[in-house]
Amino acid sequence: MNNKEGLYNRVSHQWQKFLRATGKMDTKERNTILRRIVENKSIGTFSPTEVLEWVAEEGFSTATVYNTLNLLVEARILHRLRQSVNSTKMMYEFAHGGTNHMQIICTRCGRVSNVRDSAIHHNIQSKLYQNFKLGHYSLYIYGVCEKCNKK
Numbered sequence: 001m002n003n004k005e006g007l008y009n010r011v012s013h014q015w016q017k018f019l020r021a022t023g024k025m026d027t028k029e030r031n032t033i034l035r036r037i038v039e040n041k042s043i044g045t046f047s048p049t050e051v052l053e054w055v056a057e058e059g060f061s062t063a064t065v066y067n068t069l070n071l072l073v074e075a076r077i078l079h080r081l082r083q084s085v086n087s088t089k090m091m092y093e094f095a096h097g098g099t100n101h102m103q104i105i106c107t108r109c110g111r112v113s114n115v116r117d118s119a120i121h122h123n124i125q126s127k128l129y130q131n132f133k134l135g136h137y138s139l140y141i142y143g144v145c146e147k148c149n150k151k
């Protein structure tokens, strides 16, 4: 099973549970949107505009896409974050079900590798933020991989 299939199986299970628990409709539109997001961006952030492009040929309304993104956040499948501190533009990413993630991503070929760094892990775990209880973290480090660097 590749990473995307694994992620899709996990989040679609979580999604079905959420829809049942909240009495919301399990529609083809909502499931297609979730699948397209997994296929296109299982790692890293994406914008609602990108999601609209990924489902463009389906003819879903913009409202359906935004509505589904809101529900995916409510279901804790996605995180919503600001594009930058002063921006009003919102971005999304997978919440990864509470596991810590540290990944290096090549900005040229898109290659993603999981990495471990116990010094950084311990550093994050030891941080105290006022009125904030630490949960889990995702850390993405962008750069150029060895292969692309040689080209």
Ligand SMILES: [Zn+2]
Pocket: 106, 107, 108, 109, 110, 111, 144, 145, 146, 147, 148, 149
């Ligand atoms: Zn590369």
